[in-house]
Amino acid sequence: MDATDPVPIEELTGEIARIFTAAGLSEPAARVVAESLVDADARGIPSHGTMLVPMYLERIRRGSVSTEETAVVVSDVGAVATLDGRNALGQLTGDQAMRLAVEKAKQYGIGAVTVRHAFHFGGAFRYALAAAARGCIGVAAANTRPLMPAPGGAAPVVGNNPLALAAPVPGRAPIVLDMALSEAALGKIRLAAADGRTIPATWSTDADGIPTTDPVAALAGMLLPASGPKGYGLAVLVDVLTGVLSGGASGPEVAGLYADTAVPNDCAHFFLALDPAHFGDGFHERMRTFADRLAASPVAPGYDRVYLPGELEALRHEQARAEGIRLTPAVRAALAEEVGAR
Numbered sequence: 001m002d003a004t005d006p007v008p009i010e011e012l013t014g015e016i017a018r019i020f021t022a023a024g025l026s027e028p029a030a031r032v033v034a035e036s037l038v039d040a041d042a043r044g045i046p047s048h049g050t051m052l053v054p055m056y057l058e059r060i061r062r063g064s065v066s067t068e069e070t071a072v073v074v075s076d077v078g079a080v081a082t083l084d085g086r087n088a089l090g091q092l093t094g095d096q097a098m099r100l101a102v103e104k105a106k107q108y109g110i111g112a113v114t115v116r117h118a119f120h121f122g123g124a125f126r127y128a129l130a131a132a133a134r135g136c137i138g139v140a141a142a143n144t145r146p147l148m149p150a151p152g153g154a155a156p157v158v159g160n161n162p163l164a165l166a167a168p169v170p171g172r173a174p175i176v177l178d179m180a181l182s183e184a185a186l187g188k189i190r191l192a193a194a195d196g197r198t199i200p201a202t203w204s205t206d207a208d209g210i211p212t213t214d215p216v217a218a219l220a221g222m223l224l225p226a227s228g229p230k231g232y233g234l235a236v237l238v239d240v241l242t243g244v245l246s247g248g249a250s251g252p253e254v255a256g257l258y259a260d261t262a263v264p265n266d267c268a269h270f271f272l273a274l275d276p277a278h279f280g281d282g283f284h285e286r287m288r289t290f291a292d293r294l295a296a297s298p299v300a301p302g303y304d305r306v307y308l309p310g311e312l313e314a315l316r317h318e319q320a321r322a323e324g325i326r327l328t329p330a331v332r333a334a335l336a337e338e339v340g341a342r
Contacts, residue, residue, distance in 0.1 A: 006324030013038045016053060019338050023060050024067040029092055036091040036122040041327070042320035043313040045178075047187025048123040050327065051194075054334045055257060056089065056120075062262040065089060065119050071096055074116075074247075079108040082246055083115045087264045090121025094140070094269060098127040101273040102134050109278030114241075115269040116248025118142070120257055124164035125178035125310070131273045132166040132174035135284075139272035140164045143242040145254045147223045148182055150232055154209055156222050159254065160186060161238035166310070169291045170284050176310030181235040182223035189215045189223075190258075194330040242268035 013034045020030035033056075041049035059065035064087065071083035071093040081100055085093040097113040104111025121127070124140045131138025144159030160182030166174045180186075184203040192199050193215035201211040204218035212218050225231030243250025248268035255263045276283035297306045327335070 006320075006326045008324045009038055009042060009321055012041075012050065012325055012327075015335070015339065016050060019053065019057070019335075023057055025089075026069060029069045029089075032095060033089050033091045036126055038325065039126065039317070040123045041325045042317045043123075043125070044316040045123055045125075045313070046328070046331070047185045047191060049331075050335060051187065051191060051331045052120070052122070054338060055261070057338060058261045059119075059265075064262050064264045068092075071115055071118075079104045079110050079112060081113045083113060085115045085118035085269075087117055087119055087266070090119045090142075090267075090269065091126070093118055094121040094127050094271070095130065097269065097271045098130050098138065098140065098273065101271045102131050102136055102138075102275075105131075105136050105273035105275040105278075106134075109275050111271075111273045113271045114246035114248075115271075116243075116246040117264070118248070118267050118269050119265050120267065121269060123178060124162040125166065125176055125313070127271055128164040128166035128176055128178070129174055132168040132176070134273075135168055135275070135277070137167045137274040137276065138165065139270070141238045141242055141270045143239045143250060143254055143267050144186075145256045145259075146252055147186060148225050148232065148235060149209075149222055151225070151229045157251070158232065158235045158239060160223050161235045161242070163234065163238055167287060168284065169308075170288045172288075172291055172308070173311060173314040175287075175291060175308050176313075178310070179226070181226055181231045181238065183226050183231070184223070186219075186223060189218050191328065191330075193219060195328055238270075241270040245270065 016034035017030040020033050021027055037050050066087045068086045068088040069092050071085045074082040074084050093115050097115050101111035101113045127140035128138035141163045143161045146156040146158055147160050148158050150157055160180045162180050164178035166176035168174050198213040199215050201213050204223050205221040206212040206217040207220045239250045246268045249266040254267050255265050
């Protein structure tokens with residue numbers, strides 16, 4: 001296959017699953033992790049896709065990520081639970097936690113599960129969409145090491161903590177919002193650095209706190225919050241819902257993903273599911289009407305349609321299933337190296 005050819009989703013998923021199986025995961029667990037990463041690429045979110053494979057593997061080899069495949073239940077009372085992720089790959093404990101949250105929502109109307117001693121779980125959209133697939137409204141969030149300053153601050157105090165929400169819509173893909181609370185995810189800056197591209201000056205500062213378009217300088221600096229104080233405030237509250245609420249790490253207690261890979265990341269996660277059936281009848285019909293109304297919005301000059309939140313990603317996923325995924329040269333080379341070392 002030519003290096004510029006798109007790779008079929010199933011072929012890419014299978015190869016990555018084999019890489020993780022060789023690293024010590026069972027075949028089912030390796031498949032879950034592979035599907036999560038490839039799905040992010042397919043949706044046009046490469047910062048949470050296969051570019052992460054080498055870092056995940058390095059952490060497994062150095063012992064900061066375990067090959068455990070389930071989290072341990074620390075507490076489980078009514079509609080809420082806390083799990084200990086045991087430094088396992090976050091896709092495995094994240095799926096477990098959201099399944100539990102949905103089960104609780106079906107019983108109580110609401111289910112909330114936190115995970116401490118966790119690791120990167122890929123795209124937060126995965127877990128919100130998992131709840132939506134079972135007819136629930138889903139929320140997923142994680143904390144990261146401090147990467148952003150407070151407005152007016154000169155030092156990073158809070159992470160670019162991801163937050164995702166999804167709601168089911170009959171006859172349509174779910175409405176889904178997935179965002180980092182910085183102006184751009186750190187993974188996007190790493191991709192730009194690997195590809196030799198510049199970045200917008202609104203994404204990050206250099207080490208002196210000056211906005212920069214150089215991704216290499218940005219990696220030594222600070223991310224900028226999305227919408228200034230709004231993004232900062234949301235990031236603070238996500239740290240509360242994840243690290244503080246779970247009894248896990250928060251703020252500077254969370255280690256960097258690309259820092260010392262022998263040191264556990266020790267992030268924390270939060271999952272929430274709401275079952276609309278417990279809130280009265282007619283939710284799904286109202287969601288259909290609501291979504292149809294949004295989709296029928298008049299368009300501005302130069303545009304042919306508007307999109308619901310998450311719709312572009314869903315369309316990209318459909319296209320990728322038909323045409324395959326185009327990987328950057330840097331990601332292709334890194335994967336080829338891991339295949340060769342297997």
